[in-house]
Amino acid sequence: MSRRKKTVGLDLGTSRVAVIIAESDDVGGAVSVVGVGEARCDGLRKGVVVNLDKTIAAIQLAAVSAERMAGQRIESVVVSLGGTHIWSQNSTGVVAVARSDREIGEDDVQRVVEGSRAVSIASDRQVIHVIPRGYTVDGQEGVRDAVGMTGQRLEVETNIVTGAQTALQNVIKCVHGAGFDVEDVVCSGLAAGEGVLTQQEVELGVCLVDIGAGTTAVTIYNEGSARHIAVLPVGGNHVTSDIAIGLRTTLDEAESLKLNYGHTLPDVIDHGEKVEVRQVGGDRIQALPRRFLAEIIGPRMQEIFVMSRDEVRKCGFEGLLPAGVVVSGGGSRLMGTTDAAQTVFDASVRLGQPTGMVGLADRCQGPSFAVAAGLVKWGSHAHMRSYANGRQSVTLGSTYQKTVRWLRDFF
Numbered sequence: 001m002s003r004r005k006k007t008v009g010l011d012l013g014t015s016r017v018a019v020i021i022a023e024s025d026d027v028g029g030a031v032s033v034v035g036v037g038e039a040r041c042d043g044l045r046k047g048v049v050v051n052l053d054k055t056i057a058a059i060q061l062a063a064v065s066a067e068r069m070a071g072q073r074i075e076s077v078v079v080s081l082g083g084t085h086i087w088s089q090n091s092t093g094v095v096a097v098a099r100s101d102r103e104i105g106e107d108d109v110q111r112v113v114e115g116s117r118a119v120s121i122a123s124d125r126q127v128i129h130v131i132p133r134g135y136t137v138d139g140q141e142g143v144r145d146a147v148g149m150t151g152q153r154l155e156v157e158t159n160i161v162t163g164a165q166t167a168l169q170n171v172i173k174c175v176h177g178a179g180f181d182v183e184d185v186v187c188s189g190l191a192a193g194e195g196v197l198t199q200q201e202v203e204l205g206v207c208l209v210d211i212g213a214g215t216t217a218v219t220i221y222n223e224g225s226a227r228h229i230a231v232l233p234v235g236g237n238h239v240t241s242d243i244a245i246g247l248r249t250t251l252d253e254a255e256s257l258k259l260n261y262g263h264t265l266p267d268v269i270d271h272g273e274k275v276e277v278r279q280v281g282g283d284r285i286q287a288l289p290r291r292f293l294a295e296i297i298g299p300r301m302q303e304i305f306v307m308s309r310d311e312v313r314k315c316g317f318e319g320l321l322p323a324g325v326v327v328s329g330g331g332s333r334l335m336g337t338t339d340a341a342q343t344v345f346d347a348s349v350r351l352g353q354p355t356g357m358v359g360l361a362d363r364c365q366g367p368s369f370a371v372a373a374g375l376v377k378w379g380s381h382a383h384m385r386s387y388a389n390g391r392q393s394v395t396l397g398s399t400y401q402k403t404v405r406w407l408r409d410f411f
Helices: 052-070 106-116 165-177 188-196 199-204 236-246 251-261 290-314 337-345 367-380 398-410
Strands: 005-012 016-024 031-040 076-081 087-096 125-137 140-143 153-164 181-187 206-211 216-222 225-232 274-278 285-289 325-328 349-351 357-359
Touching (some): 005 052, 005 188, 016 357, 016 367, 076 165, 076 367, 106 125, 106 153, 125 165, 125 225, 153 165, 153 225, 181 188, 188 206, 188 216, 188 225, 188 325, 199 206, 206 290, 206 337, 216 290, 236 251, 251 274, 285 290, 325 337, 325 367
Parallel strands (some): 005 076, 031 357, 076 181, 325 349
Antiparallel strands (some): 016 031, 087 153, 087 225, 274 285
């Protein structure tokens, strides 16, 4: 009889913290959501922790909500890591097959992947993921799973994702400060991809644009694995700020206007439509054309998508993404977002919603739960992953484990 495995995803976002508690069995079935919690967070800027106490308080608040719904306690979490400090680079590794019969084993695959980690990175950066893209056995390229094959020379192409050590340590410190262990740390862009993309999209080639409050993660997939990861320093908060300045109103009022009446395309708004705007000071309400709002929002959203398209061009995948573009994150809830992305990318665009989840899945629907949903799926599928699986990443090696142990002792 299979044992149910509990996984907790903790999405540390710029404006909010989300927690999902889920259960899964050992045979790789659907992930069953049993608890969901959210809390506003003022402790992060552009995806990076800037106030430990506020972040810890937000984690605890969201965790308590999820625990009450699930009726069970949280012990460890799979946590997201965001911020513009995250970037990826390509690497290769080569080893000689060790066994006398020349059959490639798991240990050979592990050695070659570890060998690809030997890249030159700054002393203040940490390897977070090593994602195998494909293997070559004795010159035969395009091998997805090398285990069991016969050969003398094994090569691997990997995508290595690195981040700032201090940003990683502060995230781990916040989780431990809230009273939980860290099971794994996953880059927000990869987690969002795990949450909303289909296996077919990942195989064909797709660009995921995850628009958060402070940053936008751009992840490009092709032939079954992530090929490029970048984090842009713009997000939904920039749209809110533009509205507040343009309409001379407060940030709270601007956020409300953005979500209730905002649109990315001014041309589709009727000239006669009006919105009531409470001016700064709170006593004066002015009726303004709704089109004004769209004229403020449109250029900023276009900027986000143009920067995302530039990332696709930079890594040479323009025109090589048959599955088009998937837009997720809280910033994608704006009306007309997919239309704006379609105009810029000139490709098919869809809104990314969490998939493959049952139970209380309706409590974590919507593009803003892309990362949290991806984290629980990542954690629940971890025992089924192997180095040979293209979507698997060898995550946070011995340096990370030392950091975790040091911080646990410290607290």
